[in-house]
Amino acid sequence: MSEISLQVDGKQVTVEEGMTILQAARSVGVAIPTLCDHEKLAPYGACRLCTVEADAHGRTNLIAACQHPVEKDLVIRTRTEQLDRIRKVLLEQMLAHAPDSEQIVALAQIYGADPNRFEKDANFCILCGLCVRYCAEIKQKHAVGFFDRGAKREINFIPEIAVRECWDCKECFPLCPTSALQAAYVLTEALMSPPEPVAKGCGGCGG
Ligand code: SF4
CATH class of the missing domain: 3.10.20.740 (Ubiquitin-like (UB roll))
Structure with a gap:
């Protein structure tokens, strides 16, 4: 080469x-x-x-x-006034979604991003696609994917795949720059394992 x-x-x-x-x-x-x-994933250009x-x-x-x-x-x-301005606005938009993300907050300090510039819309996901791509490209399981379009676009686990594949994996968790992934998984897990129905009547309590 x-x-x-x-x-x-x-x-x-x-x-x-x-x-x-x-x-x-x-x-x-x-x-x-x-x-x-991510060094193991194909370039994506999301952020x-x-x-x-x-x-x-x-x-x-x-x-x-x-x-x-x-x-x-x-x-x-790699660093000019124009680039700094672009990064500042991008980070301000991300902070509206994920105000507590350590990685985003650290970058925001470097580029002087104002955490209050945009109205808060804390769904916590910045749609970086790391989880979706890792699951597809590395694990080849496709247990997490993008859903919907435009402003409604979000990631979600696919319960019927997640129930088989995710319990022992969770390798995507540390990749997420926000807490969105864990939250989505916890929600999916809850949907996959509905609480045991409360038994009607109770022998010893008089119910
Ligand atoms: S859940 Fe996390 S890793 Fe997945 S797309 Fe959203 S921010 Fe990226």
């Missing part, structure tokens, strides 16, 4: 063709924020926090570093 040279934040980088800009940046110690990337500026062929574009493959002589900037 051939090698590609590019520039990231002024650093000359040479990496294998096919690598992403995110991987190339990391290879020289340049950290780009992301909440939906958009990894948006960077790329100069190529006389033009500057905003691209998702996790999805975009390296190109010869690209000039990448």
Whole structure:
């Protein structure tokens, strides 16, 4: 496989063709924020926090570093005023959904995101898709999936699969940048195991 040279934040980088800009940046110690990337999963580009500026062929574009493959002589900037503004707004939107997420709060402090900018809509899921993709790509179980569209889009466990596959797995739990996944699972678990019906009458209590 051939090698590609590019520039990231002024650093000359040479990496294998096919690598992403995110991987190339990391290879020289340049950290780009992301909440939906996972080294074992296919790039997804959900959170958009990894948006960077790329100069190529006389033009500057905003691209998702996790999805975009390296190109010869690209000039990448990972931290500019414009990028900081974009990340700030994205994080403010995420905070409206998941105000207590440690990862999001930590990033919000770096980018000066205001936790009260948007009206709270605490469903806790930022739709990063880590759980859905991990279950599909790594475990190949498809026990958790996306449902609905637009503002109603959410993740949920599929009870008939979850009842077979999830009890001994739960490998997706630590991937979730918020507490949404556990909450969805607890709810599913409750639906899968309805409480024992209360017996009518009680021998010793007079009921
Ligand atoms: S439940 Fe967690 S891991 Fe799954 S999509 Fe939502 S935020 Fe991401």
